[in-house]
Amino acid sequence: MKKINNLYWMAALCLLFSCTKQKINVQPAGSSSAQNSKLTQSSPIGDVVGKITVGYQGWFACIGDGSPINAWWHWAPNASQQPSNSNNGIKSWPDMREYTASYQTGFSNLGNGQQPRLFSSYSDQTIDIHFKWMEQNGIDAAALQRFNPNGWEGPVRDAITNKVKIAAEAHNRKFYIMYDVSGWTDMQAEIKADWTSKMSAYTASSAYAKQNGKPVVCIWGFGFDDNNHPWSATRLSIGSKQKVVM
Numbered sequence: 162m163k164k165i166n167n168l169y170w171m172a173a174l175c176l177l178f179s180c181t182k183q184k185i186n187v188q189p190a191g192s193s194s195a196q197n198s199k200l201t202q203s204s205p206i207g208d209v210v211g212k213i214t215v216g217y218q219g220w221f222a223c224i225g226d227g228s229p230i231n232a233w234w235h236w237a238p239n240a241s242q243q244p245s246n247s248n249n250g251i252k253s254w255p256d257m258r259e260y261t262a263s264y265q266t267g268f269s270n271l272g273n274g275q276q277p278r279l280f281s282s283y284s285d286q287t288i289d290i291h292f293k294w295m296e297q298n299g300i301d302a303a304a305l306q307r308f309n310p311n312g313w314e315g316p317v318r319d320a321i322t323n324k325v326k327i328a329a330e331a332h333n334r335k336f337y338i339m340y341d342v343s344g345w346t347d348m349q350a351e352i353k354a355d356w357t358s359k360m361s362a363y364t365a366s367s368a369y370a371k372q373n374g375k376p377v378v379c380i381w382g383f384g385f386d387d388n389n390h391p392w393s394a395t396r397l398s399i400g401s402k403q404k405v406v407m
């Protein structure tokens with residue numbers, strides 16, 4: 162009996178060793194073996210693991226779009242004024258062909274003679290079109306960034322979140338909340354409160370990304386050494402009882 166046991170353990174050890182060897186073989190060069198065995202035990206394919214996710218901000222707005230923010234948000238350095246050559250926050254002109262709702266800017270006409278109009282993320286069709294593009298191009302999920310919702314940006318963030326949910330459901334895509342802690346001094350307590358009181362309700366949506374049976378939440382913005390991130394990463398403690406996997 163003892164011999165059999167020994168044989169069993171030897172076989173088990175061999176198996177373990179060969180697994181370990183295999184693991185090491187698939188690991189990227191340069192990382193430690195302790196990290197490596199963690200890597201190979203990563204989660205199975207789910208709504209985010211093994212999928213393509215894009216960051217989604219939904220933060221463009223125009224004066225007159227009916228949004229609570231009513232400004233040329235992220236289109237112009239001075240958001241109280243039309244974007245123009247002297248008030249330009251645009252890095253590349255968006256493809257406007259599919260939007261029927263758009264807003265006139267102060268730029269001169271485009272090279273093709275068309276008016277220089279821009280979209281608002283607040284128009285219902287905008288986010289729907291973006292999720293349709295995701296569907297057409299094999300992009301599985303959007304990580305919806307959530308900036309400090311307790312200030313002036315809160316009402317528009319809440320509205321955009323609801324539009325993202327509707328569009329994700331309509332186009333069979335996934336979405337999840339990605340808190341962005343930039344400039345958010347009291348983020349530690351306020352993220353928890355916001356998740357509990359508002360955002361966790363979205364996990365009831367069939368489109369809310371789940372991984373390993375749990376809703377996915379991301380927190381973005383640690384590791385920057387600047388005034389917009391005035392804390393050390395050790396300040397973040399989510400707590401083990403919450404259903405947070407990322």
Ligand SMILES: *[C@@H]1O[C@H](CO)[C@@H](O)[C@H](O)[C@H]1NC(C)=O
Binds near residue numbers: 239240241242
């Ligand atoms: C931004 O535009 C508004 C409206 O034209 C103007 O009143 C304000 O002075 C401008 N702000 C700056 C910093 O130029």
